[in-house]
Amino acid sequence: MSKSVVIVGASMGGLRAAEALRNNGFEGQITVIGEEIHAPYNRPPLSKEVLAKEVTHDAVAFKLRTQVEDVIWHLGDPATSVDLETQVVKTNSGKTFEYDGLVIASGLRPRVLNLPNGKLPGRHTVRTLDDAIGLRADLVPGAKVVVAGAGFIGCEVAATARGLGCEVTNVAIDSFPMIRPLGETLAAELQRRHESHGVHFRLGHGIRDLAGTDSFTGVILDDGELLEATVLVEAISSHCNIEWLANTNLDISNGVLTDSALRAITTDGDPVNAVYVVGDLARFANPLFDDEPRRIEHWNIPTETGKRVGAVLSAYLSQADNFAELAALPFTPLPTFWSDQYDMKIQGFGMPGLANRYELVAGELTDELVMAYFRNDILIGVVGIGMTAEVMKYRKQLLST
Amino acid sequence: MITIDVDMDKCQHYGQCVFEAPDIFKLNDNDKLEFVATADDIRRGDVESAVDVCPMQAISIVE
Numbered sequence: 001m002s003k004s005v006v007i008v009g010a011s012m013g014g015l016r017a018a019e020a021l022r023n024n025g026f027e028g029q030i031t032v033i034g035e036e037i038h039a040p041y042n043r044p045p046l047s048k049e050v051l052a053k054e055v056t057h058d059a060v061a062f063k064l065r066t067q068v069e070d071v072i073w074h075l076g077d078p079a080t081s082v083d084l085e086t087q088v089v090k091t092n093s094g095k096t097f098e099y100d101g102l103v104i105a106s107g108l109r110p111r112v113l114n115l116p117n118g119k120l121p122g123r124h125t126v127r128t129l130d131d132a133i134g135l136r137a138d139l140v141p142g143a144k145v146v147v148a149g150a151g152f153i154g155c156e157v158a159a160t161a162r163g164l165g166c167e168v169t170n171v172a173i174d175s176f177p178m179i180r181p182l183g184e185t186l187a188a189e190l191q192r193r194h195e196s197h198g199v200h201f202r203l204g205h206g207i208r209d210l211a212g213t214d215s216f217t218g219v220i221l222d223d224g225e226l227l228e229a230t231v232l233v234e235a236i237s238s239h240c241n242i243e244w245l246a247n248t249n250l251d252i253s254n255g256v257l258t259d260s261a262l263r264a265i266t267t268d269g270d271p272v273n274a275v276y277v278v279g280d281l282a283r284f285a286n287p288l289f290d291d292e293p294r295r296i297e298h299w300n301i302p303t304e305t306g307k308r309v310g311a312v313l314s315a316y317l318s319q320a321d322n323f324a325e326l327a328a329l330p331f332t333p334l335p336t337f338w339s340d341q342y343d344m345k346i347q348g349f350g351m352p353g354l355a356n357r358y359e360l361v362a363g364e365l366t367d368e369l370v371m372a373y374f375r376n377d378i379l380i381g382v383v384g385i386g387m388t389a390e391v392m393k394y395r396k397q398l399l400s401t
Numbered sequence: 402m403i404t405i406d407v408d409m410d411k412c413q414h415y416g417q418c419v420f421e422a423p424d425i426f427k428l429n430d431n432d433k434l435e436f437v438a439t440a441d442d443i444r445r446g447d448v449e450s451a452v453d454v455c456p457m458q459a460i461s462i463v464e
Contacts, residue, residue, distance in 0.1 A: 016453065023446075042458045063461065065449070303453050338415060338456045345413060388416050388432040 003028040008079040009105030010034025013279030013302030020310020022067035035078035046132040047156040105278040108238035120216040141165030149235035150177035159341040169200040255281040255295040261327035276309040304333035352381030362390045404463040411459035418451035
């Protein structure tokens, strides 16, 4: 009988895994189970274009290639459990799906603030297309917007909202926007640039509650300050969608621990040959940096992990002679990120957040620039604003160290 | 032959495609993307990889 694969998660990672299974010769049935009703779409525009103009699912959807035409998309019905012994996934509606190979690609959802008066309308997150379309309706000129969280998403939303004529205050517990990946020097400069575009910051602060009765009229900070606002965007951090794995023996202490083949690992430390992890949830060691397993929430990781899983899982299912050899190959994707804010094109490679020293290596701090990041004098990351050609020289160096 | 299209309204000239198919995509001296609009069928895999890595999803293969 022909083998079947179930992919839990119908976003970019799930799609790339399905494509890669086909590209590696897997001909059995592929079923993709997704929580959202939408076929896979590209998320980066959600904090930018989708907020700024009428953008439909069509405009952001990934084009489905001919090799995945026969994939079964089971959407709007999330997986709720899996039995690794009998190899059956169960969904919210009670449907069951048997598999020979399972791909875990259920990703993340935004963490939201715990606010006593939090049931008032006007709160938003920006993880899904529907989230972004909902937020767009509230980002009208003159609207008073508080963005909670000063990571890339929060800063992109702040920039987009300013472009739409909103009044924007960013509230974050961090000391500077985007400080964790970028370090203080660049983060402080980016704060200055946001301020020059009219964004206000309340850094080092949390949000205690909302003010208002029927609708909210303001945001109350942890020091008691009241910020007048009618829109709150929460871009603080994420939860892993791993509840459906709770009754398994997989190591789900932070995402799902994997080996270099992206096979899920049990709490006893054994890889499961039939179960693989793709995207934001995969916690793997990357020999480009060290042997510490980490989850990487960058846009290129779903594609890199999906391709890897497609190759290894198809070899497992066809009982290929080279399966063990393939599974043992090192997996060394270069983390890659981009962020568009105002006219700035920020791009980064590697793990600058692990650096203990950084250095401006091209350009000017107040203009286009390249910042190189080092850990114990070894180049570990590079971030550029513009200057693509210069950034690429350091990217090349990262891959060769 | 396959035909390649880049939506220049979407393209932000990040140059990720250049790593996947450097003979088809390149950044010029002004860091702007230039590309060859046709390629042999044998290059489909490389062009698909270029499509995949484009953060703006600006590249397509015209079928």
